[in-house]
Amino acid sequence: METKTLQNKQENIGVKMKITGAEAVIRCLLAEGVDVLFGYPGGAIMPVYDELFKFQDKLHHVLTRHEQGAIHAAQGYARVNGKVGVAMATSGPGATNLVTGLADAQIDSTPVVCITGQVARHLLGSDAFQETDIVGISTPVTKWNCQVTMAEDIPAMIAKAFYIARTGRPGPVLVDITKNAQFQEFDFEYKPCTGIRSYKPVPKLNVEKIEAAAALINSAKKPMIVFGQGIILGEAEAELKAFVEKSGIPAAWTILGLSAMDSEHPLNVGMVGMHGNYAPNLLTNECDVLIALGMRFDDRVTGDLSRYAKQAKVVHFEIDPAEIDKNVKTEVAVLGDVKETLAAILPHIEEKTYPDWLKEFETLYQVELKKVIEPELNPEKEGLTMAEVINQINITSEQKAVIVSDVGQHQMFACRYAKFKQSKSNITSGGLGTMGFGLPAAMGAKMGAPDRPVVAIAGDGGYQMTIQELGTIFQTQIPVKIVVLNNEFLGMVRQWQQLFFDKRYASTEMINPDFVKIAEGYHIKAKKISKREELAASVQEMMQHEGAYFLEVMVEKEDNVFPMIPTGASVSECRLS
Amino acid sequence: MENKFYTITIYTENNVGLLNRVSGIFLKRHINIESINASSSEIQDVHKYVIVVHTTEDWVRKIIGQIEKQVEVIRAYYHTDEEIIYQESAIFKIKSDLLFDERQIQNIIKESNSQIVTVSREFFVIAKTGRRHEIEEVHDKLKPYGIMQFVRSGRISVSKETMEISKILQEFQEN
Numbered sequence: 212m213e214t215k216t217l218q219n220k221q222e223n224i225g226v227k228m229k230i231t232g233a234e235a236v237i238r239c240l241l242a243e244g245v246d247v248l249f250g251y252p253g254g255a256i257m258p259v260y261d262e263l264f265k266f267q268d269k270l271h272h273v274l275t276r277h278e279q280g281a282i283h284a285a286q287g288y289a290r291v292n293g294k295v296g297v298a299m300a301t302s303g304p305g306a307t308n309l310v311t312g313l314a315d316a317q318i319d320s321t322p323v324v325c326i327t328g329q330v331a332r333h334l335l336g337s338d339a340f341q342e343t344d345i346v347g348i349s350t351p352v353t354k355w356n357c358q359v360t361m362a363e364d365i366p367a368m369i370a371k372a373f374y375i376a377r378t379g380r381p382g383p384v385l386v387d388i389t390k391n392a393q394f395q396e397f398d399f400e401y402k403p404c405t406g407i408r409s410y411k412p413v414p415k416l417n418v419e420k421i422e423a424a425a426a427l428i429n430s431a432k433k434p435m436i437v438f439g440q441g442i443i444l445g446e447a448e449a450e451l452k453a454f455v456e457k458s459g460i461p462a463a464w465t466i467l468g469l470s471a472m473d474s475e476h477p478l479n480v481g482m483v484g485m486h487g488n489y490a491p492n493l494l495t496n497e498c499d500v501l502i503a504l505g506m507r508f509d510d511r512v513t514g515d516l517s518r519y520a521k522q523a524k525v526v527h528f529e530i531d532p533a534e535i536d537k538n539v540k541t542e543v544a545v546l547g548d549v550k551e552t553l554a555a556i557l558p559h560i561e562e563k564t565y566p567d568w569l570k571e572f573e574t575l576y577q578v579e580l581k582k583v584i585e586p587e588l589n590p591e592k593e594g595l596t597m598a599e600v601i602n603q604i605n606i607t608s609e610q611k612a613v614i615v616s617d618v619g620q621h622q623m624f625a626c627r628y629a630k631f632k633q634s635k636s637n638i639t640s641g642g643l644g645t646m647g648f649g650l651p652a653a654m655g656a657k658m659g660a661p662d663r664p665v666v667a668i669a670g671d672g673g674y675q676m677t678i679q680e681l682g683t684i685f686q687t688q689i690p691v692k693i694v695v696l697n698n699e700f701l702g703m704v705r706q707w708q709q710l711f712f713d714k715r716y717a718s719t720e721m722i723n724p725d726f727v728k729i730a731e732g733y734h735i736k737a738k739k740i741s742k743r744e745e746l747a748a749s750v751q752e753m754m755q756h757e758g759a760y761f762l763e764v765m766v767e768k769e770d771n772v773f774p775m776i777p778t779g780a781s782v783s784e785c786r787l788s
Numbered sequence: 789m790e791n792k793f794y795t796i797t798i799y800t801e802n803n804v805g806l807l808n809r810v811s812g813i814f815l816k817r818h819i820n821i822e823s824i825n826a827s828s829s830e831i832q833d834v835h836k837y838v839i840v841v842h843t844t845e846d847w848v849r850k851i852i853g854q855i856e857k858q859v860e861v862i863r864a865y866y867h868t869d870e871e872i873i874y875q876e877s878a879i880f881k882i883k884s885d886l887l888f889d890e891r892q893i894q895n896i897i898k899e900s901n902s903q904i905v906t907v908s909r910e911f912f913v914i915a916k917t918g919r920r921h922e923i924e925e926v927h928d929k930l931k932p933y934g935i936m937q938f939v940r941s942g943r944i945s946v947s948k949e950t951m952e953i954s955k956i957l958q959e960f961q962e963n
């Protein structure tokens with residue numbers, strides 16, 4: 212009987228009907244096309260969970276083991292498939308546990324909608340049980356947020372939240388709903404948001420700027436492209452490829468731009484930034500025109516700004532006007548959606564090749580190959596290297612896996628050595644560098660791309676920051692592959708201690724538990740290896756295993772990631788050892 | 789680049805959390821707000837913040853970018869003192885007997901173009917509207933006689949150029 216009436220209501224989306232605020236939340240999510248959300252219940256959000264129970268055949272709620280896990284999972288989901296990720300939490304501690312994920316999504320422009328419960332309206336401001344001012348707390352780390360205290364405002368606010376999260380430069384949004392509003396009945400009607408008068412998500416395309424940019428690009432002798440996540444967020448991969456191929460300009464990427472272009476494309480010259488490739492870093496300071504596509508000149512990319520690409524004229528393709536001239540002075544700013552602007556500029560671009568200029572990249576690549584890459588991939592030392600493991604994953608997965616890395620040395624090795632054919636395949640916490648991101652983001656990624664193999668790569672440190680999500684993986688049966696590269700150190704910090712603090716290893720050595728037993732405790736198949744001979748077969752076994760799989764690889768304890776641009780140094784001062 | 793006073797004018801939707809969001813941008817960049825005023829604007833349902841900062845043009849430009857990026861900000865502008873007409877107001881509360889005992893006080897009020905707002909048995913209140921230095925002048929002159937209470941408002945200003953907010957809003961309606 213109960214299900215029957217619900218069924219009827221279901222068919223009535225868009226038609227006015229009297230329902231509770233809590234039910235309205237669910238109906239709004241369904242109307243926005245949400246099929247999975249990640250969350251954790253508690254007092255102030257219980258009415259919504261009650262409705263989730265009723266709608267469980269329509270909306271899959273994944274119970275994580277921590278709210279941070281929920282939001283990182285929502286981020287992983289959003290980044291792998293481009294849809295808005297949804298996380299839900301209760302008031303107070305539930306809401307504050309989302310903050311790291313919000314900050315992460317804000318700085319990495321990830322579309323996420325968080326719904327939090329809040330104490331009843333009459334208790335607001337009274338230090339009630341589990342009351343926190345989450346709107347105040349989350350303001351600096353959200354693209355937009357709001358508090359709803361009346362049921363009738365729920366549909367419009369959720370519609371607005373989804374619209375803001377996914378349009379323009381995407382970002383996280385939080386909607387805080389008081390408990391009274393969840394209980395209150397009202398006439399429900401859902402209208403998707405199509406515009407907000409004070410908000411211009413995409414700047415208008417300016418033809419003059421396109422022409423000016425084209426003229427500058429066509430006149431260049433040593434042009435270089437650096438593309439970022441804007442290409443992926445704007446789904447402009449095909450436009451990028453066409454632009455690169457027609458112009459003949461070598462293209463480098465930021466860590467978040469990785470996978471937007473085939474790793475083996477002849478004009479793909481690798482990663483820029485602190486642990487990027489030697490050639491694009493050095494040649495940033497040799498090029499005459501620097502074409503930045505959907506990237507924001509993060510300090511990890513530029514090194515010392517006063518010595519960054521000073522000789523170059525910069526053309527910046529960007530959706531967010533606030534990024535123009537924020538860090539690097541531009542000659543021509545092409546505002547707009549990079550998919551549109553790249554398509555618009557293409558007819559103006561002359562077909563060219565730059566054989567001599569490309570040779571400079573090749574020469575420097577050979578230097579890096581000999582000094583860094585070869586010794587990492589085919590080491591003479593006894594212990595396994597992180598690069599070897601990543602390379603083995605490339606080989607076994609035929610470059611088809613989604614790689615979700617945590618933060619630290621293994622992350623840099625993953626981004627340096629993983630190879631991709633398909634976009635949206637590299638998921639990592641770039642701007643915030645959030646340890647603990649990897650495992651839950653991989654869960655979300657697997658839910659967002661169930662047909663693709665998803666491999667989480669974590670260090671022994673970061674893995675333990677959200678290790679409890681093994682419980683989610685077990686309960687929800689998420690077939691994600693987990694690789695821990697165990698160096699028994701907080702490796703990246705240890706590297707800095709070695710290089711800049713005379714090897715004073717303050718609090719970076721880790722005494723670890725038996726990770727295999729922990730995984731097995733969650734009924735996840737697990738294995739630990741430490742020998743080169745075991746690597747290929749173990750990765751093979753992991754990738755072929757049907758369900759979740761945990762592989763711990765003991766690696767060299769004191770390896771360092773190179774190349775490296777030390778903080779404060781210029782890109783020209785990129786070190787190979 | 790030299791530090792200067794810049795007056796930032798922000799047209800916004802009327803939103804409870806927005807002032808917090810906007811002031812956070814200054815906080816993040818460690819820029820002290822010299823004065824701030826929030827009020828209604830010439831357009832119905834559109835609010836206006838007037839914020840004065842002392843910084844470089846480069847920084848103020850970056851801040852404007854980050855302010856305009858906020859969903860509920862319609863438009864933000866910055867101006868130097870030369871480009872605007874601006875005023876501040878101040879009120880002073882002073883012991884009543886002084887008004888009658890000290891002739892000098894009456895002169896100060898007259899010469900500075902201040903107004904007497906109210907006079908009671910214990911105190912009288914005078915108001916002064918003008919540029920900051922004019923208010924400071926009155927303040928300095930009254931100080932020796934003992935000021936019981938003093939308060940100065942944030943700067944309010946209008947620009948010499950047109951702001952065209954209505955046009956922006958209209959464009960939205962048409963799209």
Ligand SMILES: Cc1ncc(C[n+]2csc(CCOP(=O)(O)OP(=O)(O)O)c2C)c(N)n1
Nearest residue numbers: 619620621644646670671672673701702703
């Ligand atoms: C939440 C958080 N705390 C601290 C840091 C600082 N930090 C950056 S890398 C790193 C070490 C990571 O160690 P591990 O997870 O073992 O990975 P490895 O570097 O050894 O590959 C630390 C502590 C951080 N990025 N995030």
